[in-house]
Amino acid sequence: MLRQQLHTVNLRLHHSAAGLTADELIALPLPDVNPIGFILWHMARSQDWAVNTAVRGTTELIKRDPWRSTPLAHPGIGTGFDLEEAAEVAGRFPLALLVAYADAVHADTIAWLDSIHEEDLDAIPDVAAHDAPHPEYQTPGFRAEMDGGPEHDDAVADKGGLPVWIFLTSVSITHLHRHLGEVDLLKDLLRSQERLR
Numbered sequence: 001m002l003r004q005q006l007h008t009v010n011l012r013l014h015h016s017a018a019g020l021t022a023d024e025l026i027a028l029p030l031p032d033v034n035p036i037g038f039i040l041w042h043m044a045r046s047q048d049w050a051v052n053t054a055v056r057g058t059t060e061l062i063k064r065d066p067w068r069s070t071p072l073a074h075p076g077i078g079t080g081f082d083l084e085e086a087a088e089v090a091g092r093f094p095l096a097l098l099v100a101y102a103d104a105v106h107a108d109t110i111a112w113l114d115s116i117h118e119e120d121l122d123a124i125p126d127v128a129a130h131d132a133p134h135p136e137y138q139t140p141g142f143r144a145e146m147d148g149g150p151e152h153d154d155a156v157a158d159k160g161g162l163p164v165w166i167f168l169t170s171v172s173i174t175h176l177h178r179h180l181g182e183v184d185l186l187k188d189l190l191r192s193q194e195r196l197r
Contacts, residue, residue: 002165006109009172010106012177013043017040017099024190036186038089041089043102043176043179045062045072046176047176048060048105049137053131055127055164057130075136079145080139080141082141121168122164125161
């Protein structure tokens with residue numbers, strides 16, 4: 001089920017990203033709304049962080065070859081960024097590179113998922129220790145957003161921490177579906193605005 005849900009997110013990302021122009025990736029169609037290019041980058045970065053840093057305590061794909069030498073290797077995952085930083089970094093990400101990175105993160109996640117046992121999904125990783133070596137995961141904006149929310153609060157109260165499966169179902173699946181809806185809405189809005197010109 002997790003494998004299929006992750007595959008569906010990747011499939012939808014390809015569908016939502018298809019045909020986006022360089023201008024659409026950086027456009028700001030509404031006040032205080034992040035550009036599409038930033039949202040797509042944040043989606044792939046969130047999954048890379050969740051699976052590799054938060055859960056496994058290993059090196060994220062973005063810090064491995066060939067990704068670490070690309071414009072995608074901006075510190076952080078976008079969580080806690082203000083609109084100015086989001087708009088600035090969005091202009092660095094060509095669509096083909098964004099999609100290739102998202103595909104690499106997806107393949108890496110599936111390979112790891114296939115290597116573990118079902119009981120491993122209930123383990124509670126030491127996320128604070130895994131995040132500690134990374135200054136980009138110690139910022140007040142990142143910490144404020146990651147250390148709260150209904151899934152976080154319920155899991156901490158009930159289990160003493162976030163089990164591995166929450167990083168998959170929440171961060172890597174439902175969170176990304178929400179952003180895909182946002183991308184589709186912004187793409188439709190941009191194209192409607194263009195037709196009205």
